[in-house]
Amino acid sequence: MALKSTIFKIDLQIADMDRGYYADHALTIARHPSETDERMMARVLAFALYAAEDLSFGKGLSTNDEPDLWRRDLTGEVLLWVDVGQPDEKLIRKACHRAQQVVVLTFGRVANVWWAQNRHLLESQPKLRVLHLQSEHVDALAALVERTLRLQCTIQDGHIWLGHAQQMVELAVQEWKPWG
Secondary structure, X not given: OOOOOEEEEEEEEEEEOOOOEEEEEEEEEEEXXXXXXXXXXXXXXXXXXXXXXXXXXOOOOOOOOOOOEEEEOOOOOEEEEEEEOXXXXXXXXXXXXXXXXXXXXXXXXXXXXXXXXXXHHHXXXXXXXXXXXXXXXHHHHHOOOOOEEEEEEEEEOOEEEEEOOOOEEEEOEEEEEOOO
């Protein structure tokens, strides 16, 4: 018998003072049985960092030709492609051909190894930005997980605070490769 995805409901309030973006989002996230709390919360953080009315989640881990998050215009052109984790370098290059901008948000203890192996191949991609979330920060985000969450995210001067009334996590996202 196949395991089913677990559904999470997240009310996310975003105050991004760096971009001048202030909005509330009601997110429904289907977490694949093989997805960890850490990866799911990294997807939520990626949503908060690039939030827009037309930003949506992809089909998930079972689909290689869709990102974790994306923005498309009315014609279907991909404006923003966001992958979380350590995706295959070939998939990233393919995404750079399909989208105007591509972001990879890495996390975890093996991210440094992934970057060392792929850096020379990815640095030539002008549409690509690579960000890294340190292990202790993603672990702290995973500690927030409940089936129903009300989260607040504040972004100011590159600093990020994400949490709820009982616990707030301050995050530092490192930029390993900027756009351009």
